Amino acid sequence: MAVLTPVSSCFGAKYQALAPLRILRGLLCLLVLLSTAFMMLVFFGFISAVVVRVFSVSYSRRATSFIFGAWLALWPFLFEKINKTKVVFSGDIVPSRERILLIANHRTEVDWMYLWDLALRKGCLGYIKYILKSSLMRLPVFGWAFHILEFIPVKRKWEADESIMRHMLSTFKDPQDPLWLALFPEGTDFTEQKCLRSQKYAAEHKLPVLKNVLLPRTKGFCACLQELRSSLTAVYDVTIGYKYRCPSFLDNVFGVDPSEVHIHIHRFPLDSIPVSEDEISMWLINRFQTKDQLLSNFQTQGQFPDQASERDLSAVTSILNCMTIVTVTGTMMYYSFASFWFKLYVSLVCAYLVPATYFNTRPQPILSFLKMRAR
Numbered sequence: 001m002a003v004l005t006p007v008s009s010c011f012g013a014k015y016q017a018l019a020p021l022r023i024l025r026g027l028l029c030l031l032v033l034l035s036t037a038f039m040m041l042v043f044f045g046f047i048s049a050v051v052v053r054v055f056s057v058s059y060s061r062r063a064t065s066f067i068f069g070a071w072l073a074l075w076p077f078l079f080e081k082i083n084k085t086k087v088v089f090s091g092d093i094v095p096s097r098e099r100i101l102l103i104a105n106h107r108t109e110v111d112w113m114y115l116w117d118l119a120l121r122k123g124c125l126g127y128i129k130y131i132l133k134s135s136l137m138r139l140p141v142f143g144w145a146f147h148i149l150e151f152i153p154v155k156r157k158w159e160a161d162e163s164i165m166r167h168m169l170s171t172f173k174d175p176q177d178p179l180w181l182a183l184f185p186e187g188t189d190f191t192e193q194k195c196l197r198s199q200k201y202a203a204e205h206k207l208p209v210l211k212n213v214l215l216p217r218t219k220g221f222c223a224c225l226q227e228l229r230s231s232l233t234a235v236y237d238v239t240i241g242y243k244y245r246c247p248s249f250l251d252n253v254f255g256v257d258p259s260e261v262h263i264h265i266h267r268f269p270l271d272s273i274p275v276s277e278d279e280i281s282m283w284l285i286n287r288f289q290t291k292d293q294l295l296s297n298f299q300t301q302g303q304f305p306d307q308a309s310e311r312d313l314s315a316v317t318s319i320l321n322c323m324t325i326v327t328v329t330g331t332m333m334y335y336s337f338a339s340f341w342f343k344l345y346v347s348l349v350c351a352y353l354v355p356a357t358y359f360n361t362r363p364q365p366i367l368s369f370l371k372m373r374a375r
Contacts, residue, residue, distance in 0.1 A: 014251070015244060015259040026254035029078055032326060038141050039329035040071050041148065042349045049148040050352070053363050061127075061150075061177050068149060069126025070321060076117045077318040083255030087117050090304040091265040096122045099179045099231060101224050103284070104238040105213050105291050106184040108246035114261050115238070119180055121310050128180040129172075131165070131220060137357055147357040156187050158219045164360070165220060169227035179232075183224060185216035185284060208285060212295035216288045218281035225280055229270060237266040239291045241298040264294060264304035 016022065044067045053060035079085045104111060112130055119125045130146075134153035137143045146153075152168045154161040172179055188194060190213065198214040201207075207215060225235075243260040251257040274280050298304055332342075356362070 014256045016256045018254060018256050022254050022256065025082070026250075029082065030253050032322075033074060033078075034141065035333070036071060036074070036325050036329045037145060039332045040067065040325075041141065041144050041353070042346050043329075043332050045145070045148045046349045046352070050363055054366055057171070057365055058174060058177060064148060065126030065178070067126070068145070069120075071325060072116055072125050073120055073318065073321055074325065075113055076120050076313060077322060079114070079117065079252065079261075080313055081318055083252070085255075085258060086260045087114070088260055088262045088303065088307060089118070089265065089310045090262065090307040092267040093308050093310075094122065094234075094236060094265055094267050097124060097178055098122075098233040099175060099177075100181070100234050100236050101221075101228065101232055102128075102180055102182045102236040102238055103185055103221065103287070104182065105240055105288075105295070106186045106189045107240055107242065108189055108248065110247055110249055110252055111184070111189075111240050112182065113252065114240060114263065115182055117261070118238075118263060118265070118310075120313070124178055124180045127178040128182055130182045131184075131224075137360075143357050144353045147353070147360070150362075153360060154220070156217075161220070162223065165223050166227060169224060172228060173231050175231040181224060181228070183221060185218070185221050185288070186214040187217050188214070190214060208289050208292075210288060210292045212292050212299075213288050216284050218284050221284050222277045222280045225273065226277075229275075232270055234270060235268045235273060237268065237287050237291075239264040239294050239304065241295060241304065243302065262298065262304050264306075265308075266290075 045064065048063035048067055049060055052063055080087060102115065104115065112132075115128065116125060119128045129150055129152065131152045131154055132146065134155050137146055137151075137153045139146075150168070150171075152165060154165065172181065194214055195211070199209045199211075202209045202215050225232075241262040241264075242258040243262070245251075245257045247257040274283055294304060
């Protein structure tokens with residue numbers, strides 16, 4: 001069983017040379033992103049996701065979405081305006097502010113960042129939540145952000161993950177809360193070695209043998225549909241392709257790859273998706289067969305079919321947004337170092353976020369708690 005060489009690995013050279021100026025610019029961008037992330041977490045994220053949540057989960061999520069939607073917009077600004085990466089959309093034009101479950105192929109470690117480019121254009125950047133491996137929750141600063149944004153951590157073993165997933169999914173059922181729940185059913189990024197193992201498993205179990213994607217794991221996808229079907233609008237099937245190489249995180253930071261990101265979207269209304277677990281599993285496998293063919297065609301044609309137009313990001317708005325965030329966080333950092341009370345506040349917030357992220361705990365609204373006690 002031969003593995004088709006991914007389009008991203010067909011070209012040896014990176015599309016931009018790693019010049020000293022590019023390194024300096026990338027390090028400066030990374031410094032801005034990290035410093036603003038820390039300040040947004042300890043000053044605004046803690047208040048919106050913890051203090052406000054004591055009174056209302058819905059208002060807490062809306063406030064957190066507004067705050068972190070502004071910060072997350074710095075990443076598409078980095079990709080599209082600073083690094084000059086071209087983002088090409090194709091397939092269905094999807095409406096704004098739907099409650100959706102999004103499934104995507106997993107080519108590289110930064111696929112999930114490019115979904116922000118789509119979410120930003122649909123007004124849901126702050127509402128996108130990922131199902132991600134639990135080890136990422138231990139990252140300094142970013143792990144705290146994942147916790148505040150209510151990402152779902154999994155160990156990729158269904159016996160250990162089912163109870164955690166279903167519990168967190170049960171908290172996302174309010175149809176008034178905008179939601180983009182993103183899932184990578186392959187469970188890991190694509191490599192040729194993993195593809196060979198996936199192909200061997202598929203052949204042994206009489207399942208489709210795929211060349212450009214891994215055979216999807218269906219349990220998590222089924223659980224998401226079972227728990228949220230009544231409150232979702234649609235499922236977005238997203239296929240991502242890169243020219244000319246799959247980028248790493250540092251490729252993104254320094255702007256050396258990719259030259260183009262192609263995002264193909266197929267929208268499925270909820271009533272078009274089966275209900276039983278077996279039928280849902282086969283539906284997902286069939287979708288990955290289609291992804292496999294899409295990526296094969298992408299390798300030869302350099303694009304996905306049915307290219308669609310999405311609005312371009314405003315450079316002026318992006319720059320003003322970046323300047324506002326940097327100014328506000330710079331002011332907060334000044335007071336943090338200058339005032340004893342700010343230092344104490346930052347220390348207490350950090351002391352809270354470490355165990356809260358590790359144990360995946362969040363405060364319960366007072367009224368809900370009192371009602372439970374009354375029962």
